[in-house]
Amino acid sequence: MSVVGIDFGSQSTKVGVARNKGIDIITNEVSNRSTPSLVGFGPKSRYIGETAKTQEISNLKNTVSSLRRLAGRSFKDPDVQVEQEYNTATLVDINGEAGAEVSYLGKKEQFTATQLVAMYLTKIKTTTSAELRLPVADVVLSVPPWFTDAQRRALLDACDIAGLTCLRLVNDSTAIALGWGITKFDLPTPEEKPRRVCFVDIGYSDYTCSIVEFRKGELNVKATTYDRHFGGRNFDKALVDHFANEFKEKYKIDIRTNVKAWTRTLAAAEKLKKILSANASAPISIESLMNDIDVRAFVKREELEEMVKPLLDRITVPLEQALAEAKLKVEDIDSIEMVGGCTRVPIIKEKISNFFGKPLSFTMNQDEAVARGCAFSCAILSPVFRVRDFAVHDIVNYPIEFTWEQAPEIPDEATSLTVFNKGNVMPSTKILTFYRKQPFDIEARYAKPEGLPGKANPWIGRFSVKGVTPGPDGDFATCKLRARLNLHGVLNIESGYYVEDVEVEEPIPEEKKEGDTMDTDAPNGDAEKPKTRKVKKQVRKGDLPISSGSASLDVENKQRLCERENAMYMEDKLVADTEDKKNELETHIYELRDKIDGVYAEFASDDEKAKLKAKLDETEDWLYEEGDDTTKAVYVAKMDEIRFIVGPIMQRHTDKVEAERAAVLKAQEEAAAKQRAEQEAAKKASEPAAAPDAEMKDADAAAPADAEKKDKNGDEPMPEVEEAS
Structure with missing residues (x-):
């Protein structure tokens, strides 16, 4: 049985597997440790991963990227319109869900984001299985901490379509923290002051900051904040906008009118950005970019920093928010661990180091830390591997409330209740109690829609409670519903049942008088009967069927x-x-x-x-x-x-x-x-x-x-x- 952790990224995906008494990052068919997160379509077949990247320039209109950021989103969501800027394929509305229109097998086809993610995961499954020479079924998949219930359900559906069993959807930052903490043998005991670590993860498209407390054998996430539009691709776009203006003035060509020229410049800008992270200046040269014109330019690191100044001004915002939510000060943080490819940019390292007033730590692999954490999480959940005990306590990022119709017989009944507050430990279970004489419905939704990404629908699900009848005396039935926010961060009402008050006898504990040192028998030799009292207790009498409707397929x-x-x-x-x-x-x-x-x-x-x-x-x-x-x-x-x-x-x-x-x-x-x-x-x-x-x-x-x-x-x-x- 294989144990696989998948870091499903916006630009590329890394796969970690538990073997050889450790975690290995597997290589794909061309021996790369990461696989491009792309799906392309052709006249005969699909191109996924490396093959999609190879033919991307010649097949721009039929190559879809940003798979993770499209899953579970409405086409009308402003975030989806932002993704169109980074996508050469046409994004469309498919029954309210974002998707893409492409040419496949010689005809126009439309695929939802969930289908596209499933196609990509099928490729990852095949690659991993070929490397391990074992069938792959159970996986742990990473997601951004800002994902909503609908987005998480979309990824779970994609796993099912791809023939994978997702044991857990784990937040990126939590996976990083697990990979860091499970290998440490010097963590403080439960009685000692916890070690507080700030994990800063800046990747291709988003920026996450998470403050985590570590004690021996456990981690507790105290706060997680993020900037969903801060990442390497924003630096790339700033460079391309600069070159577009320069080329128009110098070479009289407008790359904004040519998708192929724009994409080639974007690829060159990405390489240039990486070179500038290690060098003070660097040239860029693209042959036959447009109209058979070769272009050249030269950029200094200071010029790039000036181009992205509006972006850099936002760099301390997630850090300040995280400290405020965790109710900590800068001096309370013991270590700052940097993860993600974009953390190699010198100006970013400088600003974060200045904010905390201490040097940064780079002890983790910046590109593979999430995949390793996912693989550790999968090994913990798998019965095949023995892993040292390590408890993971994540938190709720958005408050969740339940709403219901008021019972006619209870005019002053409240009609809403926030059940899971922001910062509550996850996974978590709550018991809701209702007094009803007939079946009823309840809805789950996010309590503060303004905090959701883009304009995501705050609705989570609707649950119909069946089989409710009045009690034996015609009074209200006491209905109890078990609501659970599970390992995936997905909300469900797992079960419902009704209870009745029943009189039972229970012994009354006797208080011993001072001086009594032993029990004595009754005068006739028989043991004295213990005194009892009658009390009312709620006893489960039967189950209540529940039908649910959610964003899942x-x-x-x-x-x-x-x-x-x-x-x-x-x-x-x-x-x-x-x-x-x-x-x-x-x-x-x-x-x-x-x-x-x-x-x-x-x-x-x-x-x-x-x-x-x-x-x-x-x-x-x-x-x-x-x-x-x-x-x-x-x-x-x-x-x-x-x-x-x-x-x-x-x-x-x-x-x-x-x-x-x-x-x-x-x-x-x-x-x-x-x-x-x-x-x-x-x-x-x-x-x-x-x-x-x-x-x-x-x-x-x-x-x-x-x-x-x-x-x-x-x-x-x-x-x-x-x-x-």
């Missing part, structure tokens, strides 16, 4: 979109496989043309060579004419035709190669056997003589003494006789 629509996404995925796969077969056929033609006069030359007759060469020429001509765009089956058939001719030739070559290999192996085996025999013989020759040989040598050594006893004729010596005395 209904089951039928979601299933339809799942089927559509699967069909498009299979179409993309077929196109990719067809292209592979076409390339394989082309490569095969060139290889055989070289080999027929080379390694295969001695294995083919002149007729076979001529026939094969003719077939190769014929297939090559077909491939570059009518065969340029055909089906996978046709390419496979053409390959089979060539193999039918070259097959016998290849077989003869293979037979000879195998025979030579067998001969070499046999010679090697014989040489090895001979070497073993020689080694054994040498070993025997070097061993000492055995015991019988030693006895023979002893006998031979004694032979000269016996020989002296022989007579002259060589006979055995005669026995000696002594005379008797």
